[in-house]
Amino acid sequence: MNYPSPLTSAASSTLRGLLAAAVAEGYHKIGQAVFKPDAEGFFLCHAEDVGREDLEIFHNPHDAAALAINDDAGNYRPLKTGPNLKHGWLLRVASLADLHLALDLLYPAALANWRSFLRNEKIASPLRDTVNRQTGMYRVTGLITDEEAQGIVDSLCSPGCLRRIQWPIPSDAEPPLIPTKEKEIPLLCVDACSLLIAEARRVVKARLGK
Incomplete structure (x- = not known):
């Protein structure tokens, strides 16, 4: 827009x-x-x-x-x-x-x-970069696949949050286009939240049988 x-x-x-x-x-x-x-x-x-x-x-x-x-x-x-x-x-x-x-x-x-x-500043990091920075009990989230990550976005983020995701999943992908509504200040998601990271940990551990 x-x-x-x-x-x-x-x-x-x-x-x-x-x-x-x-x-x-x-x-x-x-x-x-x-x-x-x-x-x-x-x-x-x-x-x-x-x-x-x-x-x-x-x-x-x-x-x-x-x-x-x-x-x-x-x-x-x-x-x-x-x-x-x-x-x-x-x-x-x-x-x-x-x-x-x-x-x-x-x-x-x-x-x-x-x-x-509006300033065209880079305000979001790809999800892959975010999970690769995790340490401790969340380090395992770095093993999440792009398909698993998209599944979390579809099941957790889309119905549960009004923010519009700014970050792509792969590191080399372009940021997603932001659909905007007329005369509305958008809520932008600039980083994967703790709820997503926790769900990513659960998904990866379930796949690994841990």
């Missing part, structure tokens, strides 16, 4: 400058949250809650951290980019600085990764 020139220009500025440009261009979504300017500053809520009148109101941007901890059933969310952001809340903030803080608490490093992407 070709981003508007104000965004690519703002990518050379601060993260807050990039966010200001995104808001001016009509960007209003990140992950499962929407954010929009209003008479009081900005509001954020779950995308599926837009228009509801029974939402619990919050006013401190730091409240975003608590809102991201548990899902609707009260279970802990180990992955902030999991597709299980809880419903039922509306966060009102007074300034762009507060919006920036709230978004960073809901989706840590999302803006920074997007800015690096």
Whole structure:
């Protein structure tokens, strides 16, 4: 996707400058949250809650951290980019600085990764390089095949995380193309997370009969 020139220009500025440009261009979504300017500053809520009148109101941007901890059933969310952001809340903030803080608490490093992407910076290492760097009990993950790794991506990452993978599996492969949605700040996966590494260890050990 070709981003508007104000965004690519703002990518050379601060993260807050990039966010200001995104808001001016009509960007209003990140992950499962929407954010929009209003008479009081900005509001954020779950995308599926837009228009509801029974939402619990919050006013401190730091409240975003608590809102991201548990899902609707009260279970802990180990992955902030999991597709299980809880419903039922509306966060009102007074300034762009507060919006920036709230978004960073809901989706840590999302803006920074997007800015690096807009700058055409290399922000991800191939999975093969990542597993080959593992030590100790995870050293065995270096034995995972490309086919096994793709199977983990399909079964673990695709349904369980909203981030879009930036890293290829083989060391000599090009980074995958990033499908982007209109007026949405993308969540980019720039490195294999601990959940994937743990699953890679399990898969390899199962194949080796250990």
